[in-house]
Amino acid sequence: MSERAAGSIYDLGYRRYEGRRLGRWDAVFSLYVHGLRAAFGLGRRTRSKVFPMGLAVVAAIPALGYLMAAAFIDIDISDAIGAEDYFTSTFFFPPAALMLFVAAVAPELLGRDQRHATLPLYFSRGLSRQDYALARYASMATALLALTLLPQALLFFGNALVVDSFGGYFQDEWGQVGPIIGSSILISLFFAAIGMVISAQSGRRAFATIGVIAPFVFLPIISGVLVGVVENFIGRLGVFLNPFFVIDGFTYWFFDAAPDLGEGHPLNTADFAGGWYFFFALALTAIAVALLVRHYGRRSL
Amino acid sequence: MPLIETYALTKQYPRVTALNALDINVEPGIIGLVGANGAGKSTLIKILLGLLPATRGKARVLDMDVETEGRAIRGLVGYMPEHDCLPPDLSATEFVAHLAEVSGLPRTAARERTAETLRHVGLFEERYREIGGYSTGMKQRVKLAQALVHDPRLIFLDEPTNGLDPAGREEMLDLVRRTGREFGIAVLMSSHLLGEIERVCDSLIVIDAGRLVRQGAVAEFTAGLGSLEVEVEGDAAALAEALTARGFEARGEGFLAHVGLNGDDPYDAIRDCIVELELGLVRLEQRRQTLEDIFRPDADEAVAERV
Numbered sequence: 001m002s003e004r005a006a007g008s009i010y011d012l013g014y015r016r017y018e019g020r021r022l023g024r025w026d027a028v029f030s031l032y033v034h035g036l037r038a039a040f041g042l043g044r045r046t047r048s049k050v051f052p053m054g055l056a057v058v059a060a061i062p063a064l065g066y067l068m069a070a071a072f073i074d075i076d077i078s079d080a081i082g083a084e085d086y087f088t089s090t091f092f093f094p095p096a097a098l099m100l101f102v103a104a105v106a107p108e109l110l111g112r113d114q115r116h117a118t119l120p121l122y123f124s125r126g127l128s129r130q131d132y133a134l135a136r137y138a139s140m141a142t143a144l145l146a147l148t149l150l151p152q153a154l155l156f157f158g159n160a161l162v163v164d165s166f167g168g169y170f171q172d173e174w175g176q177v178g179p180i181i182g183s184s185i186l187i188s189l190f191f192a193a194i195g196m197v198i199s200a201q202s203g204r205r206a207f208a209t210i211g212v213i214a215p216f217v218f219l220p221i222i223s224g225v226l227v228g229v230v231e232n233f234i235g236r237l238g239v240f241l242n243p244f245f246v247i248d249g250f251t252y253w254f255f256d257a258a259p260d261l262g263e264g265h266p267l268n269t270a271d272f273a274g275g276w277y278f279f280f281a282l283a284l285t286a287i288a289v290a291l292l293v294r295h296y297g298r299r300s301l
Numbered sequence: 302m303p304l305i306e307t308y309a310l311t312k313q314y315p316r317v318t319a320l321n322a323l324d325i326n327v328e329p330g331i332i333g334l335v336g337a338n339g340a341g342k343s344t345l346i347k348i349l350l351g352l353l354p355a356t357r358g359k360a361r362v363l364d365m366d367v368e369t370e371g372r373a374i375r376g377l378v379g380y381m382p383e384h385d386c387l388p389p390d391l392s393a394t395e396f397v398a399h400l401a402e403v404s405g406l407p408r409t410a411a412r413e414r415t416a417e418t419l420r421h422v423g424l425f426e427e428r429y430r431e432i433g434g435y436s437t438g439m440k441q442r443v444k445l446a447q448a449l450v451h452d453p454r455l456i457f458l459d460e461p462t463n464g465l466d467p468a469g470r471e472e473m474l475d476l477v478r479r480t481g482r483e484f485g486i487a488v489l490m491s492s493h494l495l496g497e498i499e500r501v502c503d504s505l506i507v508i509d510a511g512r513l514v515r516q517g518a519v520a521e522f523t524a525g526l527g528s529l530e531v532e533v534e535g536d537a538a539a540l541a542e543a544l545t546a547r548g549f550e551a552r553g554e555g556f557l558a559h560v561g562l563n564g565d566d567p568y569d570a571i572r573d574c575i576v577e578l579e580l581g582l583v584r585l586e587q588r589r590q591t592l593e594d595i596f597r598p599d600a601d602e603a604v605a606e607r608v
Contacts, residue, residue, distance in 0.1 A: 014421050014484040017414055017452035022405045024372070030402035044390060116388045121447060124350050125404050126376030301352045 028131045031122070035139030038112075039105045051104050056147050059097035062086065063151035067158040083152055083180050084255035087187055088248040094151065095244055098187065099216045101147055102140070102195030107208030109136050110196065114203030120301050133296040137196050137289060144188035152180045176255075183254040187247055190281045193288035194243070200295050216243060227266040239270035240280050249277025302364050304329045304455065304487050305349060310358035312344050312511075319344040321511040322358065327489075329455075331481035333498030333505045333519070334491040341511040342491040343383055346457045349489075350380055363454060376405065379448030383459040383491075386444065389433030393424055393443045396432065397450050404451035411450075418446045422476060438469035445476060455487040456480070462497060474501050529560040530588050531571055534581035543574040556583070 040056075041048030057064075066081050087094045113119045122132050156176070160169040194215070199208040219241045226238025239245050245267055252259060253274025261268055305327050312320040319341045336342050347353040349362050351371030360367040362374045388396060394415055401411035419428045422442040427435070432443060441461065448456045461477060462470045478501045481488040492498050498505060499519060507514040515522075533540055533556055541553030541560075547570050550561030560567055568585075575582050 014449075014480070015417060016484070017406070017410070019410045020407055021376075021451075022407060024405075026407075027403050027405050030399070030408075034399050034402075043395065048390070112388060117382070117384055117386045118388060120352060120380065120382050121386055121400060122403060123352055124375055124378070124380035125400070125451075126372055127403065128372060301347065 024127055024131065027125065027127050028135045031127070031132065031135040032138050032142075035109055035136050036142050039109060039139055039143035048108075052101060052143070055097045055101040055104065056150065059094045059101070059147050060151040060154060061093050061097075062091050063154040063158070067154060070158065070162045081155060082255075082257075083155060083176050084183075084251060084257045085259065086152060086155065087148060087183070088251055088259075089244045090248075090259075094148075095247060098144060098147060098191055099213070099243075101144065102191045103209045103212040103216075105143060106140055106192070106195035106199040106212060107202075107205045109140055110199045111203050111205050111208055115205075119299075123301065129296045129299070130293050133200075133293045134289075137192060137292060140196055141188045141192035144192050145184060148184040148187055149181070152184060156180070179254040179256070183251045186250060186254075186278070186281055186285075189285050190243075190247065193285040193292070197288040197292045197295070200292055220244060224266065227269050236270040236272070239266050239272065240277075242266070245270075246277050246281050246284075249274055250281050253278050303327060303361075304332070305360070305362050305489065307345075307349075307360040308358055310345075310348065310360050311356050312341070312348060312353065313356040319511050320348070320355075320508075323508070323511070323513050325506055325513065325516060327504055327506065327516065329487040330503035331477070331488045331490065331501055333502035334489060334508070335495060335498050335505060336491075336493065336508040338493055339510075340493075340508050342493075342508065343459055344511075345508070346380075346459050346489070346491060350378065350457060351375060377454045379451065379453040379456040381444045381448040381456065381458045381461055383463060385440065387432045387440055390431055392431055393419060393428040393435075393439075393446070397443065397447050400447045401450040406451055414450050414452070415446075418450045419443075421449070422446045423472065437464045438466070438472070441465060441469070441473060442476075445473075449480065449486070453486060455489065458488060458490040460491055460493070462492065462494070470497070477501050528562055528588050529567060529571070530584070530586045531558045531560060531575075531582070532556055532584040532586075533558065533575060534583055535578065536580070539578055540571075540574055540580060543578060544570060547574070559588075562587075 037043050038048075040052045041050070062081055063086070081091075085091065087098070089095060113122065119132075123129055127135075156173070159173070160166050163169045195212045198211045198215075202208045202211065220243075223238045223240075223242035223245065226235045226241065229235065230238070239249075248267060249272065303326050305325060307323050307325040310320055310323040310325070311318070323341075323345070334342050334345065344353065348355050349360055349367060351367055351374060354368070363377055365374050367374065391399075397419060398411045398415040401414055402408060406414060416428075419425075419442075422445050424439060424442050424446070427439060432440065435443070441464070445458070445461065448458070458477065462473050465473055474497055477488060477490055480486050481501075481503075490498070490502065502519055504516070504518045505522060506516045531537070531540065531553075535556075537553030537556050537558040539553070541551040541558045544551035544558070544560055544567075549567055549570060552559055560571060571585065572582075
C-alpha cells in the first residue's frame with residue numbers, strides 16, 4: 001500500500017491475495033472448461049469458430065434434413081433414420097464429420113500449447129502433467145459428445161413431435177435413450193483418444209491434422225482387402241483395422257440391433273459378435289489415453 | 302527458513318553436465334542468479350520448479366522437497382520463462398485470468414487479480430487487445446503478470462530483461478525491485494548481466510559451467526572494494542608511481558590514475574603527490590567497485606585477490 005502514499009491515485013499498488021484457494025481438481029476443471037470452449041472456438045476469433053461449428057452442422061445434416069422433410073411432407077416416420085444407424089458407415093456424413101472434427105480440433109487443443117510454448121506455464125502450476133493431458137483429452141471427448149448427441153437429440157425429439165402422441169412416443173422409445181447415450185460416449189472417447197495421441201506427436205498443425213486423417217483413410221482400405229481377399233481368421237480380424245466398422249460393430253451391439261447390411265458386407269463376412277467391437281474400442285481407447293498421458297509425463301521442457 | 306537449498310545437485314545430459322554438484326543455500330530476498338549463457342541458470346530454475354528431474358542430489362524450495370512435493374511447491378511459486386510463451390490470439394486479460402484459475406483462484410477472484418496484476422505491471426487499456434500485437438516489452442510484462450497473478454511466495458524470473466531496450470530494461474528491473482521489496486515476494490532472478498543483478502538483488506549466486514562459483518550478499522561482494530579515480534593534467538603514470546612509493550595501490554595511464562582506498566588517508570597523499578609533481582587536478586572521484594569489476598576476466602589480480 002505504500003504506492004498510495006507515493007501519489008498516483010490510479011496506482012493502488014500490489015495487494016496480497018487473502019481469498020480462497022481452490023484445490024487441484026478445480027484447477028483441472030478450469031483447464032477442461034477452457035479447452036472445451038477452445039474446441040468450438042468460443043472466446044476466439046470468428047475464424048476459429050467456422051470449422052468446428054461447421055462440422056457440427058455437417059454431423060447433423062441427416063437429422064436436419066429428415067426433420068425438414070418430416071415437417072413439410074407427410075411421410076411415414078417409422079424409422080426413416082434409426083438412432084442405431086446415425087453414426088455408422090450407413091450414413092456417410094456423421095462419422096466423417098466426427099473424424100474431421102477430431103482432425104481439426106485435437107491438433108489445435110494440444111498443438112497451440114506446444115507452438116506457443118505455453119506448456120511450461122501450465123506445468124509450473126499446481127497440477128501435474130498427467131492432469132494436463134487428461135483435462136485436454138476430456139475437453140476433446142466432451143466436444144465430440146456434443147457433436148454426437150445433438151443430432152440424436154434432434155432426431156429423437158423430432159420424431160416425438162411428428163407422431164400424434166408425444167408421450168406415447170417417449171414411452172415406446174424410452175429404451176433407445178440408454179444405447180444412444182452409451183454409444184455416443186464410446187464413439188467420443190474412441191475418436192478423441194486416437195486423435196489426441198496422434199496430435200500430441202507434432203506441434204505443427206498441418207502435420208498433426210494429416211496424421212489424424214491418414215489412418216481413417218488408409219486403414220479402411222487395408223481392412224477391406226484383408227476381409228475381402230484373405231479368407232481366413234486373420235483376414236476376418238482385418239475388420240478391426242477399420243475404425244468406422246469398429247464403431248458400427250459396437251453401436252449395433254449397444255442397440256442390440258441386427259441390421260440388414262446385405263450380403264458381403266465386411267461386418268457380415270468377419271462375423272464377430274458385437275461385444276468384441278465394444279471391447280476392442282474400449283481397449284484401444286485405454287491404450288491411446290495411456291500413451292497420451294505417458295507422452296506428457298516424459299516430455300522435456 | 303532458507304528459501305532455496307540444494308545439496309550436490311547435479312543434472313547430466315547425455316553430452317553435457319549442466320549442473321555439477323551444486324550446493325546452494327539462500328535466504329528470502331531478491332536473489333540474483335548470474336552466469337554466462339549456458340552456465341546452467343535455466344536448468345537450475347527448471348529443476349527447482351520440478352519441470353526437470355535432477356540426475357543426482359537434492360533440492361528444497363520453501364522447505365519442501367522438489368522431487369516429492371513438487372506440486373505443493375508449484376502451487377506457491379510463480380515462473381516467468383525466458384522464452385516467448387504467450388498465445389498470440391488471446392488478450393492478456395483472458396490468458397492471465399485463465400492461468401489464475403489454473404492456479405486455483407475462484408473465477409471472480411481470478412478476474413479481479415488479473416486486472417490488478419496487469420495494472421501493477423503497467424498494462425492498462427492494451428490488456429484487452431490480442432497479445433500477438435504486443436511489443437516485446439508488453440509481452441514481458443504479461444509474462445511477469447502471469448507469474449504474479451496467484452500471489453505466490455516466490456517467483457522465478459528467467460532473464461526477465463531479455464530482448465528489452467534500455468528503457469524497458471529499467472522499468473522491468475524497477476518492477477522486480479518493487480515486487481521483492483514492497484510486496485514481500487521472494488524473487489530468484491537470473492541474468493547474464495551483472496549490472497542488473499547488482500542494482501536489484503540482495504544476494505547473489507554465481508554459477509559457471511554448472512559449478513557454484515560463489516554465493517552471498519551483494520554487499521559482501523563489493524565491500525571494501527572502492528577505489529579513487531584521479532584525472533590529472535599531466536602524467537598520471539608518474540602520479541601512480543609516487544603513490545606506490547608511499548605504499549598505496551595505484552596504477553596510472555594517460556590522464557587517469559586509479560588509487561586503492563586502503564592505507565592511510567589516500568586523499569591527503571594524492572593531494573601532496575599532485576602538488577609535488579605539479580600536476581593539475583581535474584577530477585577526483587570515488588568509484589564503488591561493481592560486480593562487473595570483480596568478475597571481469599581481465600580484472601586486476603590484486604583486486605581479484607581481495608574478493
